[in-house]
Amino acid sequence: MAEAKKVFVFDDNRDILDLCTFILEDAGYEIRTSESANDIENQVKDYMPDIIFMDNWLPDLGGIEATKAIKNHPDLKHIPVIYFSANNDISSLADEAGADSYLSKPFDIAALEEIVKKHLS
Template identity: 40%
Template sequence: MAKRILAVDDNEDILDVLNLMLTIDGYQVETSLSPASIEKQITDFQPDLILLDIQMGSYNGLEICKELKNNLYSSSIPVIIISSDDSIYHAVEKYGADGIIEKPFEMNTLLNKAATFTEGRSTGYRRASA
């Protein structure tokens, strides 16, 4: 089964490029222009990796990353922050991101990081046991 990647960015062109390149590389990709329903997307899509921008209108991807990492059901899903914002350098230490990719980015960098963080993962989302 193909590894699943959820990409969230408010730039449709970036999402199109991510979708195309990751799909060609064998991933199943879901994209979103807004993190408003990210919890539902995680529940429904069960990603093995989340790619998250920082500045998305009124949403701050770093704060969303921190919330995901503090949530029992999504904390085990790797999150890579992709941004040109200088605050990206605090993403791992302060917000719990698993990695960063600076925009503009090289496709090989993206594909190598995606492979690193999805290797050996069977599923992303973990439901609580009843």
């Protein structure tokens, strides 16, 4: 059996983290969550996920800076980052951050699974 793909979700909202965990574990992924982008490079390096979801509003380092830090890191920049926000302007925020794609909140379960599949296949 293939090893489960790993997803890392950064969001300061516990309910969203729990929901993502529930949906993605159910779909067969391994998942880690974090409520802050503090020390983002090391958080990501310790887990080496296959895909990252990045909320816009994070304590300490906002989502844009956190995404840029990942994308500027030689060992991490290959990991797709999905920008994750309820902001109306999410596509331009995702562009500014250098994210690979984005998912609007509130999201539906199918859309979450779809975007993960698309970036991991």
